Amino acid sequence: MTNEDSDIYQGILDAQRANRPCVLATVVATRGSTPRKNGAKMLVDPAQGLIGTVGGGCGEAEVITAAERTLETGKPQMVRVDLTDDPLAWTGSVCGGILEVFVEPIYPESP
Amino acid sequence: MPKPGPLSLAQTAAHLLSAMEAGEKAAVMAVISHPDPTRVGGRVLLRGEERLGSFQDPMADAAAMELARAGLTGDPKVLQGLHTLPLAGGNEATVYLELHHPPAEMVIVGAGHLAQPLCTLGALLGLRVRVLDDRPDFATRERFPEAHEVREVDFSDPFADGKLHPWSHVLLVTRGHRYDFECLRKVLQHEPLPGYVGMIGSRRRVRATFDALLQEGFSRDLLSHVRAPIGLDIGGETPAEIAVSVAAEIVLLWRGGSGHPLKDAEKVLDRLSTGPGEQPRDTLDEQDIP
Numbered sequence: 282m283t284n285e286d287s288d289i290y291q292g293i294l295d296a297q298r299a300n301r302p303c304v305l306a307t308v309v310a311t312r313g314s315t316p317r318k319n320g321a322k323m324l325v326d327p328a329q330g331l332i333g334t335v336g337g338g339c340g341e342a343e344v345i346t347a348a349e350r351t352l353e354t355g356k357p358q359m360v361r362v363d364l365t366d367d368p369l370a371w372t373g374s375v376c377g378g379i380l381e382v383f384v385e386p387i388y389p390e391s392p
Numbered sequence: 393m394p395k396p397g398p399l400s401l402a403q404t405a406a407h408l409l410s411a412m413e414a415g416e417k418a419a420v421m422a423v424i425s426h427p428d429p430t431r432v433g434g435r436v437l438l439r440g441e442e443r444l445g446s447f448q449d450p451m452a453d454a455a456a457m458e459l460a461r462a463g464l465t466g467d468p469k470v471l472q473g474l475h476t477l478p479l480a481g482g483n484e485a486t487v488y489l490e491l492h493h494p495p496a497e498m499v500i501v502g503a504g505h506l507a508q509p510l511c512t513l514g515a516l517l518g519l520r521v522r523v524l525d526d527r528p529d530f531a532t533r534e535r536f537p538e539a540h541e542v543r544e545v546d547f548s549d550p551f552a553d554g555k556l557h558p559w560s561h562v563l564l565v566t567r568g569h570r571y572d573f574e575c576l577r578k579v580l581q582h583e584p585l586p587g588y589v590g591m592i593g594s595r596r597r598v599r600a601t602f603d604a605l606l607q608e609g610f611s612r613d614l615l616s617h618v619r620a621p622i623g624l625d626i627g628g629e630t631p632a633e634i635a636v637s638v639a640a641e642i643v644l645l646w647r648g649g650s651g652h653p654l655k656d657a658e659k660v661l662d663r664l665s666t667g668p669g670e671q672p673r674d675t676l677d678e679q680d681i682p
Contacts, residue, residue: 282412282492284518290405297402305401309424309488310474319473320490357433359424383424383488385433387401 285322285333292324292332293387300389301328304348306360306382308335313365313378316340327352335382340364347384357385398423398434399445408492411439415494415557419460421487423447424474431485438464452477452485463491495520496559496587498642501550501575502566503530503542506592509635510563511536517639519561524550526571547571551578560586561642563622569597576601580614588642590622592634624651 289305296303303326308319316336323341324332325348335344340362347360362380399407404420411418418439423431436445436453438460447453455477462470470489477485498514500507503525514521515538524545525531531544543553547566556562562579564572572591579589593601598620605615623637624644644651 282408282495284495286492287409287412287495290409293402293405294409307422307488307490356429383422385401390400390402 289322289324289333292326292329296324296326296329296387297389299328301326302352302386302388303327303329304351304384304386306335306344306348306384308380309359309383310381311378315364315378315380317380325349336362336364336380338364340380344382344384347382351384351386355386355388357383360384396446397448398431399437401433401435403445404435404437407437407439407444412492412494416440417464417494418492419464420490420492421456421460421475421477422490423485424488425486427479427483427485436460447477447485449480451480456487459487459489463489494559496561497522497540497557499524499551499554499556499560499562499586501525501547501562501564502571503527503532503535504565504567506565506631506634508535509632510565510638511539513635513639514561515539517643522554524554525566547574549578550575551582556582556584556586558584558587561588562586562590563638564589564591565622569593569601573601573604576618577605577608577610580605580610580618585614585617588619588645589617590619590638590641592622593620595621 293303293305303324306323306325308317308321311318317334321335322333323335323344325345335341343362344360347358351358360382362382365377365379408418408420416439418437420435420437423434426432434447436443436447436456438457443453443457447456459470459475463472472489472491475487475489477487479485496519498519498521500510500521500523503523507523511521511523520540521538522541522543523531523536523539524543526545526547528544531542533542536542556579564575566572566575572593576591579586591598602615606612619641623634624640626637626640628634628637650657
């Protein structure tokens, strides 16, 4: 397990202890030249910010938006992030490819 | 009694961190799609031979355990990623299989100039770094602030108090080639063999070492496991530059890289069609998106 992963799992436990909801995004599949491969994770903790990365750039912004939505609906969802559009866009990611990201809410549990 | 249902993400996080702390492998399966949408996000974990959590479907649980075991034992057909599980009643669920191994370690034998940037880069890569030397003035916490452990050892048996593992990366960089040689012999006699063994040295010194070990009866096959001279050829000279080349070699072995410049591997400019009206195409390699 990398430091990044253990920081994320620790972050989940910290959020639980503090009774805060948070969201985990996991890259479960990729196609093409993506910045991160399957297994890459990002924890979105509204009070603490982000831990880890699923690749940065606009694609990550889409995942953060989906994370906010999933906290409202309470339902896990798959998000397809397409980085193949317009390779010369100024604001895009430096990579191409498609990421399938599983985004799921984590609510405080009673012990 | 644990609850009979699937693990929550928080429970999974706690079990995983405790498995890693204990130096045990673990596999997690998370439901990504299921005919019953309330099952999505449920998890089952395999740690050793113990299953934690349940999909509450004996068929799915049995298939999940088979998948997890195959993944953890390195079956090339069962990789981390999406898999299909059969459910009772002829339905199917998609699960994401994730394989976790305890954090790998870097064991630096010799606490000299090179050891310091090696320790920094090892910690940066997420390795637990152990630094060993027989000189108390060198094997100090102050010199290696990022190390997990700094220990004074006897080079005649440097691993007596800290065993090596398949996930150990052993770097032999002592002050004298004689010590590197003795430590290498100890490493090669160690059961199990560490995943990475590297030894610094010129071609001449490495040859002398291999020659002596072959004469002692070590097999050529075993010696081929040793990365000596250590590191990738990037022309490094200073301790920092050499440490970068060693760290690069370690990442290359983890990730299966070629060591070639990406510029030469991809040849983007050569492949670019320049004819009028022809658009360069971005082709996608079929990987694991179903």
